[in-house]
Amino acid sequence: MIHRKTPEEIEKIAAAGRILARCHEILRRKARPGVTTAEIDETAERFIRSQNAEPAFKGYRGFPRSICTSPNSMVVHGIPGRYRLRRGDILSIDIGVVYDGWVADAAITHPIGNVTPIARRLLRSTRAALFDAVEQCRPGNRLGDVSHAVQARVEADGFSVIRSLVGHGIGRDMHEDPQIPNFGDPGRGPELEEGMVLAIEPMVNAGDHHVRMGSDNWAVYSSDGSLTAHFEHTVAVTADGPRILTPWHEVAGERGGAAASLAG
Numbered sequence: 207m208i209h210r211k212t213p214e215e216i217e218k219i220a221a222a223g224r225i226l227a228r229c230h231e232i233l234r235r236k237a238r239p240g241v242t243t244a245e246i247d248e249t250a251e252r253f254i255r256s257q258n259a260e261p262a263f264k265g266y267r268g269f270p271r272s273i274c275t276s277p278n279s280m281v282v283h284g285i286p287g288r289y290r291l292r293r294g295d296i297l298s299i300d301i302g303v304v305y306d307g308w309v310a311d312a313a314i315t316h317p318i319g320n321v322t323p324i325a326r327r328l329l330r331s332t333r334a335a336l337f338d339a340v341e342q343c344r345p346g347n348r349l350g351d352v353s354h355a356v357q358a359r360v361e362a363d364g365f366s367v368i369r370s371l372v373g374h375g376i377g378r379d380m381h382e383d384p385q386i387p388n389f390g391d392p393g394r395g396p397e398l399e400e401g402m403v404l405a406i407e408p409m410v411n412a413g414d415h416h417v418r419m420g421s422d423n424w425a426v427y428s429s430d431g432s433l434t435a436h437f438e439h440t441v442a443v444t445a446d447g448p449r450i451l452t453p454w455h456e457v458a459g460e461r462g463g464a465a466a467s468l469a470g
């Protein structure tokens with residue numbers, strides 16, 4: 207059952223999303239060689255709480271930290287800790303924010319200093335796949351149009367969409383219906399209607415699409431050890447088309463930052 211949101215409810219998710227976007231910008235600046243993922247997590251939690259908001263992931267099914275930090279071959283759900291960033295790493299940062307009872311969710315994968323050409327291409331492709339999918343979030347389209355947009359871009363670029371991890375509806379709960387696979391056929395699945403709010407999140411391996419669970423039962427890795435990337439926005443389907451509620455791509459700094467250099 208897909209809960210449609212009123213315009214007022216969408217504004218509440220957007221308020222959470224603005225805090226989230228600013229948090230991403232702070233963490234983008236923080237994520238440098240020599241910094242640990244625990245330090246990045248502490249910065250995130252301090253900022254989110256300073257905004258009278260809460261980190262959505264903390265305590266979620268027992269998750270011990272405020273954000274997920276997933277370097278290199280780790281896809282998602284990395285627990286921040288002692289890992290110290292190195293030049294040439296890529297680091298996925300996933301943040302959830304609850305504000306006034308409404309949740310927003312968004313992720314970015316950052317290059318840490320100069321990265322290899324393949325890493326650069328992987329980040330560019332995954333980011334572009336996200337924006338291709340967002341473009342499909344219009345009333346009258348089908349969920350399969352969103353899924354297919356991700357798959358088409360990623361596979362054209364020679365990378366693999368992870369099959370076993372999906373995006374999701376979002377609102378009062380972080381994970382609502384529908385599930386949003388990153389592969390599928392255009393014209394299939396539920397019709398998109400005004401008021402739906404979707405967390406769209408391409409997760410892409412440079413190698414094949416298989417993943418494995420880590421020993422902490424949280425972190426998910428590419429099975430072949432290849433690099434992997436994750437970009438996510440929370441998006442409302444409106445009569446005027448897609449509205450991105452977590453505008454990390456518009457926050458000051460991104461334009462001149464590393465993520466912008468990948469946008470082309």
Ligand code: MG
Pocket residue numbers: 311312373374405407438
């Ligand atoms: Mg999500």
